[in-house]
Amino acid sequence: MSRVLVTGGLGGSGRWIVDRLADDGHEVMCVDQRFAESERGNVDVRVADLTDRGDVFDLVGAFDPDAVVHWAAIPDPLDHPGGEVFENNIVSTYNVLEAAGRADARVVWASSESALGFPFAAETPAPDYLPIDEEHPLRPEDPYGASKEAGEALARTTVRRHDVPVVSIRPSWIQYPGEYVCLGNEPPAEGVGNFWSYVDVRDIASIVAAALEADVEGHEAVFAVADENYGDRETTELFEEQFGSVPEPCDLSGDDASISNAKAADLLGWEPDHSWREAADEDVDGPTV
Template sequence: MSRILVTGGLGGSGRWIVDRLAEEGHEVLCVDQRYAESERENVDVRVADLTDRGDVFDLVGAFDPDAVVHWAAIPDPLDHPGGEVFENNVVSTYNVLEAAGRADARVVWASSESALGFPFAAETPAPDYLPVDEDHPLRPEDPYGVSKEAGEALARTTVRRHDVPVVSIRPSWIQYPGEYVCLGNEPPEEGVGNFWSYIDVRDIAAIVVAALDADIEGHEAVFAVADENYADRETTELFAEQFGSVPEPCDLSGDDSSISNAKAADLLGWEPAHSWRDAADEDVDEPTV
């Protein structure tokens, strides 16, 4: 059993992460902006402003975690002023990663596919090649994507300064069993920003666990995406229709995801277990925090 601090643990996907870690018997400190009484003996909830360095250092220092899962953030630049999104995400990530490094705790944190620069671009460009992998250049132009690119720079800094492993998870569009909102859109137009990729929230919890368990050194960034697109069409057909051509080189067939999850499989031993074809109509109990 490990002591794991999870930020954003009462959020949409954070709750699933806390639930999975608690179910596996870990002692979890769930940190969020609001309070909720935990239903589990091995989960404690604390309220903190992660942009307040004192709050963060106090919590991390007192809990003395073996690992920190940093999942808190303002998740997009559309519902908040851009400057607020950038400042909140970067400052909170610095505070949490620096505190984790000082505590000699390994880190898994939520970067994003948005670091690539496609989802919130004013005019979405085509990727340089397909499938997109972790070597693809990052070219964000929006405050959310830039905050995640900056966060990955902070992750590398944490490794250099404190010699702790840090994994930056880059989730695609997170979907919830029985509530797959991506299917309510009109592909292909509405899916251009992330090239029709998605990930089930249960697979997010699973990749966080895999990253915590992996024997790695330094910093690694990995995409968390399902194996297939959610448009139920050939991926190359979607690109040809929306961009006029298919990026080359291209190593895709059928409805293969435009973003590769191969590195996560090789490095973490993780593969997605859920597909929209089954999960969209699943009746799954809400996670318990």
């Protein structure tokens, strides 16, 4: 059993991550902006402002974690002023990663597919090639995507400064069993920012668990994406209809996802277990935290 500090642990996907790590036998400190009672003996909930360096260093220093999962953030630029989104996300990421590095703790944190620059672009361009992989250029033009690109720069800085491994997970559009809001979602006139990709929240919890166990050195960024698109059509057909052509080179067949999860399989031994075809109508118990 190891000690894992999870930020944003009471959020939509954070709760599933905390539950998974607790199920795996880890001692978990769940940190969020609000308090909730935990009925689990190996989960301790704490309240902190992650933009306050003193709060972060105090909690991390006292808990002395073996690993830190940084999952807290303002998740998009639409509900808050742009400057607040960027400042909150980048300051909290610096504080958490720096504190983790000083504690000699390995780090897994939530970057985003938004770092590519497509989801919140004013006019979504087609990607340079298909499937998109971790080598695709990052071109964000919104404060959320920019905060994630900058966060990955901080991740590399943490590796160089403290010699701890950092995995930047880039989730696609996270869906919840029985609540797949992506289905029936028509793309806006200017394009679809995630190119019909998604990922189940349970697969997010499993990739975080896999990243904590994997033999990773330095900094690695990996996409977390389901195997297929949610459009229930051939992916190239969707691109033809939306953009008038298919990016080349293109190595896709059928309803293959536009974003590749191959690196996560190779590096972390992770593959998604859930598809919209079954998960959209599933009735499962949610996390206990």
